Structure formats: structure tokens, C-alpha cells
Amino acid sequence: MIYSHETCLDDKLAFAKNFSTLETISNKFSDERIIQEVADKRLVVNPPYPYLTENELDTIYNLPFTRLPHPKYIKKGAIPAYEMIKFSINTHRGCFGGCSFCTIAAHQGKFISSRSEASILNEVKILTEMSDFKGHISDLGGPSANMYRMKGKDESVCAKCSRYSCIYPKVCVNLNASHEAMNKLYQKVRESAGVKMVTIGSGIRYDLFDYSKRDVREYIENLIRYHVSGRLKVAPEHTEDDVLVMMRKPSFSLFDEFYRVFMSENKKAGKNQQLIPYFISSHPASEIKHMQNLANRLKSIGLRPEQVQDFTPTPMTLSNVIFYTGIDPYTLKPIFTARNKEEKLQQKENFFWYKKNESNNTGYKRNESQANVKKFTGRKGK
Ligand code: SF4
Known part of the structure; x- marks a missing residue:
């Protein structure tokens, strides 16, 4: 009850x-x-229901889907979301990341259900036979691209486990985080007849990377050499530990580490690809000081974020409950959340550190900030 x-x-x-x-x-x-x-x-x-076995998931994916939008859209022109996923393939369901602001675990569960290689390769063949397919598979992924086939080494331990994440605050010792199956799968898909290019559009969890492991090094090398469309999306979400803890995201030092590896592998592959980090402002626990620190930290490494969002509470998430109640449901401690538009705008502006001409408290040009507040709220900025 x-x-x-x-x-x-x-x-x-x-x-x-x-x-x-x-x-x-x-x-x-x-x-x-x-x-x-x-x-x-x-x-x-x-x-x-128990999470789907490989056979059950294959049975679903083997159904004769048309791969087309609903007929009611036929006369309505191109659908941007459909164009984006038209030539993409799902390899698995579920996510064990446990991020506070995300509902995927509530929709799909923490445990991963993966398709067999044969079922995925069969879908590759179907794609290559589509009349408008030009050879580019735009995604081979899931909620997080690199969780395919991952599960507990001893599932009887998982059966008794109630952790909300298998990787936060630390990667569980019982998690088999091998990237071997993905290395084999990516190779088979990119070598399939009719396929010229396979890119990974789903987000990569770099906190799953143990660089001492051969399969992980091989994964990163192949990813950068063959599977980045020029820009690779990752989601550090913030730089400050006070906020990252509330987001259930790892330390920003892991992003720093991956950034270095990404740049060095790019150089080795003779490529000039970009890493695109996602960030969120105004998340519970994020104060203006945290955003100023974020701006300084990004500036120190020359990173100009483009993919940013101001926090929007999403039902069924921990972050939403903190936003509504003002407390952490586990510790029952009060948590600050920026709520009014002025505060939220001031937080968000810190992402654009490279646009500032003169300093103020938020690190931005005062007049520009006031004008934005007015535009955003219809009121004059403080
Ligand atoms: S035991 Fe480890 S791998 Fe298994 S569900 Fe729990 S955290 Fe995940």
C-alpha cells in the first residue's frame, strides 16, 4: 500500500x-x-511482465512492419521525425543508466533485452531493399547505444538487486560491460551487401568505458573510424558534482578523459570529427554559481556547447518529484530548484560563455541579459 x-x-x-x-x-x-x-x-x-528474451524480442521485430508512417500522413509532406529514423535499426530495449531526469527505465525497464545478430542482419537486408535507401544506416542503437547484450554476470544476484542504476555511482562489479558483441555486430553490418555507411545516432555512455579493456579500445577505435557522422553525441549534462549527484551522472572528469581519447583517436584516423556534449541548466540542485563554474570549466577547455536545454520536469522521474516537492524523496532533504523564468534564463545563458562581451554576475553582457529576460518573460530584467 x-x-x-x-x-x-x-x-x-x-x-x-x-x-x-x-x-x-x-x-x-x-x-x-x-x-x-x-x-x-x-x-x-x-x-x-518479465523482460523479453532474445527470442521474444526477435519475434516482435520479425513481424511484417511496413516501415512507413501511418497512412493518414500520406498527403502531409515529409515528417522530420520519420526522416530521421527511417533507416535506423534498434538493437535492444531498456537502459540501466538510471539518470534522474529520464523516463526510459519507467518505459522500458532497467534490464536490457537484446535482439539476435541474425534478426538485426535480417533488418539490414530489408533496409537495403527499400527503393529509396542510398546505403546509409543512420543508427544502430537503443536508449543508450552501447548497452547491447549487457547484463549481470550472475543473474541470480540481479534478481535480488534494487539498485536504480547498474553504473551509477560506480559500475557494478556484477555487470558484464563487454563491448565485444557490438564490435562483431558493427563489423557485420558495415560489411553487409548494399551498406556504404553505418553511423551511431543514439547516445554513447562513456562511463561504461574501461580503457584498460581491449574490447573497449577496439569499440572506440571502430566507432571513430567508421561510425561517426562527423559529430558524436554524448551527455555529460553538467560539470559540477553537486548537480551531477542529483542527476545521477558521473563526474565530469570522465568526460574530460573521453574527450582526450576521442581527439587522439580522431587524429590517428585522420579525421576531424566533433564531440557534441549535451547539457542541462536549472536541474534540481543547480544554482547560478554552478552554472558560472560550468561556463568557466567549458571555457578552459574551449568547448562551446550547442545542444543545451533548460530543465523541463518530466512525469515519472526523480527530477520531476524533486521539482514538485522541493525535497529528495530518498534523503527527504530540501533541494533548491530554479523556478522562475528570470532565474532559469540566467542559468541557461551561462552555456553561451563565448558570446559575452563584458562581465557581470552571470558572466554575460548586462544589456543582452536584460533584453533576453524581457523577451522571455515579457517583464523587465532585474
Ligand atoms: S546486480 Fe549489478 S548488474 Fe545486476 S541489476 Fe544490480 S546493479 Fe545491475
């Missing part, structure tokens, strides 16, 4: 506690049934 709907309406603490119960139960192999009273009725959340 979790706190009733009515209790939660009156008591944010009860709502926060409900979230920690739900997240903990949903991250383990569990047959627990969750019940919540709502008025004079009871809401029953049944346990999820």
Missing part, C-alpha cells in the same frame, strides 16, 4: 515517499503489487 491519492494532494512528503517506493519496486525483478486508495476505490498496479 502506498499513500492514498488524497493524502498526496495534501502532503508533498507522502507524494515523495510514494515515488521512492515505486522506483525501488520497478527497478527490481519483483512480483509486488502496488495499491493506492483513490476516493472510495483502489488503484492496483500489477507487476510488470
Whole structure:
């Protein structure tokens, strides 16, 4: 039994506690049934189905999909989202990253279900036979590209585990994080008849890289040599530990390390590719001082971020619950979150450190900042 709907309406603490119960139960192999009273009725959340086996997932992917948008869109011209995924292939479902702001674990689960090589290669063949396929597979991935085939070494240990992430705060000793299966798969796909290029469009988790391992070095080498479309997306999300802890993301030093490896492998491959890091401002625990530090840190390495977003609370996530309740549901400690538009805009502006002409507290040109606040809020900036 979790706190009733009515209790939660009156008591944010009860709502926060409900979230920690739900997240903990949903991250383990569990047959627990969750019940919540709502008025004079009871809401029953049944346990999820077990995660799909390779055979079951292959059966789904072997169904005769048309690979086309719904017919109702036929006369509506090109659909940008469809164009992006038209020639991409899913290799697996699930994500064990456990990032606080992301709902993927709530949709697909923490445990990875992977397709067989044969099923993926069969889809490659189907793609190459499509009349408008020009030879470029735009993605071979999943929620995180490099989790294909990863799972616990001893699944009986996983069966008793309730960690929300297999890699945060540290990579679990029971996780088999070998990249060997991906090395073989990428090679087979890029050598398939009719395929000229395969790029990885899904995000790469560099916190899974143990550079002492041969399979990891080989993965990075092949990735950079054959599978980057000029720009590789990664998601450090912030530079400051206070915020990264709340995001359940690793230290920025891991990004620094990967950045160096990426540049050096690029050089070896004779390529001039870019690493595109994603960042979020105004996430719970992010204060203006953290964003100023972020700007300074990015400036020190000459990084000009393009892919940035200001935090938007997403239902079913830890970050959303912190945003709404103002507390961490696990520690029950209060957490600061920037809420008004002025604060949020000031945080976001720090990403664009390279645009500043004169300093102020936020590190930006005062007049520009005021003008932006006015444009954004319809009010005059402070
Ligand atoms: S035991 Fe380790 S690998 Fe298995 S589910 Fe838990 S954290 Fe993940």
C-alpha cells in the first residue's frame, strides 16, 4: 500500500515517499503489487511482465512492419521525425543508466533485452531493399547505444538487486560491460551487401568505458573510424558534482578523459570529427554559481556547447518529484530548484560563455541579459 491519492494532494512528503517506493519496486525483478486508495476505490498496479528474451524480442521485430508512417500522413509532406529514423535499426530495449531526469527505465525497464545478430542482419537486408535507401544506416542503437547484450554476470544476484542504476555511482562489479558483441555486430553490418555507411545516432555512455579493456579500445577505435557522422553525441549534462549527484551522472572528469581519447583517436584516423556534449541548466540542485563554474570549466577547455536545454520536469522521474516537492524523496532533504523564468534564463545563458562581451554576475553582457529576460518573460530584467 502506498499513500492514498488524497493524502498526496495534501502532503508533498507522502507524494515523495510514494515515488521512492515505486522506483525501488520497478527497478527490481519483483512480483509486488502496488495499491493506492483513490476516493472510495483502489488503484492496483500489477507487476510488470518479465523482460523479453532474445527470442521474444526477435519475434516482435520479425513481424511484417511496413516501415512507413501511418497512412493518414500520406498527403502531409515529409515528417522530420520519420526522416530521421527511417533507416535506423534498434538493437535492444531498456537502459540501466538510471539518470534522474529520464523516463526510459519507467518505459522500458532497467534490464536490457537484446535482439539476435541474425534478426538485426535480417533488418539490414530489408533496409537495403527499400527503393529509396542510398546505403546509409543512420543508427544502430537503443536508449543508450552501447548497452547491447549487457547484463549481470550472475543473474541470480540481479534478481535480488534494487539498485536504480547498474553504473551509477560506480559500475557494478556484477555487470558484464563487454563491448565485444557490438564490435562483431558493427563489423557485420558495415560489411553487409548494399551498406556504404553505418553511423551511431543514439547516445554513447562513456562511463561504461574501461580503457584498460581491449574490447573497449577496439569499440572506440571502430566507432571513430567508421561510425561517426562527423559529430558524436554524448551527455555529460553538467560539470559540477553537486548537480551531477542529483542527476545521477558521473563526474565530469570522465568526460574530460573521453574527450582526450576521442581527439587522439580522431587524429590517428585522420579525421576531424566533433564531440557534441549535451547539457542541462536549472536541474534540481543547480544554482547560478554552478552554472558560472560550468561556463568557466567549458571555457578552459574551449568547448562551446550547442545542444543545451533548460530543465523541463518530466512525469515519472526523480527530477520531476524533486521539482514538485522541493525535497529528495530518498534523503527527504530540501533541494533548491530554479523556478522562475528570470532565474532559469540566467542559468541557461551561462552555456553561451563565448558570446559575452563584458562581465557581470552571470558572466554575460548586462544589456543582452536584460533584453533576453524581457523577451522571455515579457517583464523587465532585474
Ligand atoms: S546486480 Fe549489478 S548488474 Fe545486476 S541489476 Fe544490480 S546493479 Fe545491475
